[in-house]
Amino acid sequence: MTVTTAPVATSPATPPVAPPPRRRGLARLPFSAWHLLLVPLALVFAIPLVWLVLSSVMSDAEINRFPPALWPSGIDLGGYRYVLGNAMFPRWFANSLIVSVVAVASNLLFGALGGYAFARMRFAGSRLLMGLMLATMAIPFQLTMVPTFLVMKRLGLIDTLGALIVPSLVTPFAVFLLRQFFLSLPRELEEAAWMDGCSRLRVLFLIVLPMSRPALSTVAVLTFLTTWNDLTWPLIAINHDTQYTLQLGLTTFQGQHHTKWAAVMAGNVITVLPVLIAFLVAQKSFIQSITSSGLKG
Known part of the structure; x- marks a missing residue:
């Protein structure tokens, strides 16, 4: 006596999912995108401090000059000598x-x-x-x-x-x-x-x-x-x-x-x-x- 078995239905092989295409033209940044906003904002807040330091090594004539000098012509430590020399x-x-x-x-x-x-x-x-x-x-x-x-x-x-x-x-x-x-x-x-x-x-x-x-x-x-x-x-x-x-x-x-x-x-x-x-x-x-x-x- 022979036993017949029904053929087992096999599902077709699932084709491999292709990775999504890479977008061209968008380079990956080596830092967070928030830095593009935070760095300029930090520079704006640092401007008064930088101006303070630069003005401290200017002479009174350079500070009072109009238009004001953006960069000291030379390092003048007269202000520091006056302050530290005050008793x-x-x-x-x-x-x-x-x-x-x-x-x-x-x-x-x-x-x-x-x-x-x-x-x-x-x-x-x-x-x-x-x-x-x-x-x-x-x-x-x-x-x-x-x-x-x-x-x-x-x-x-x-x-x-x-x-x-x-x-x-x-x-x-x-x-x-x-x-x-x-x-x-x-x-x-x-x-x-x-x-x-x-x-x-x-x-x-x-x-x-x-x-x-x-x-x-x-x-x-x-x-x-x-x-x-x-x-x-x-x-x-x-x-x-x-x-x-x-x-x-x-x-x-x-x-x-x-x-x-x-x-x-x-x-x-x-x-x-x-x-x-x-x-x-x-x-x-x-x-x-x-x-x-x-x-x-």
Whole structure:
């Protein structure tokens, strides 16, 4: 007896898919296409800084010439010699450095304490206090400088560096930014530390803050930038030249009848260098903090 089997139907072979034709005329760029927009934009923002550096090595005659010279005919360091030869310039630099460093340290400490309290502790009125604190950021300084001056006068701090330090000990921005960053951190590590017997302060300083270096770097850079470049409040609170900050001292180079523009430009170059170096050092942490802290409210 023979068994017949039905022929098995075989599907026709699928023809290979041809790769899509390559587009001609579109060369692959060795960099991102966004650089075509960002590079010219960065050059536009760099023009004032480049002009500042070039003007600092010009003579007063070249700076005052009309039309202005776009390139110095020679390197003239007379402005730098005038600035560095001023007997008060090192004192002004030291005053600005003291005020800025103390403001940065205090904002890191008090901002971390306040930000952690708002992020992890729930108490009566916490949301209301947070809202009131953020509302103070919308008040312009012109409305608060007179009350601040009266408070500093009552404390006997006018015409001292304390008048510049005390109002900058903590800012709402530092508390808010650190709070936002703390909210993005996982709670598991903190809960494990609590089970091991750590207090809240030990958890904050030993676990939370080491993970918050990007946010701390951002607060430090922005606080240093604001305090170092401040001119309005020192102009109100300081009268004696021995207590001048660097920004306030540079205004003495601008006289009523004659201004030493080469010295002003050289002084501004020296003033910009610490801020520029601080930003370049903390650039990666700065960008990481801004992107991470704004994701969660």
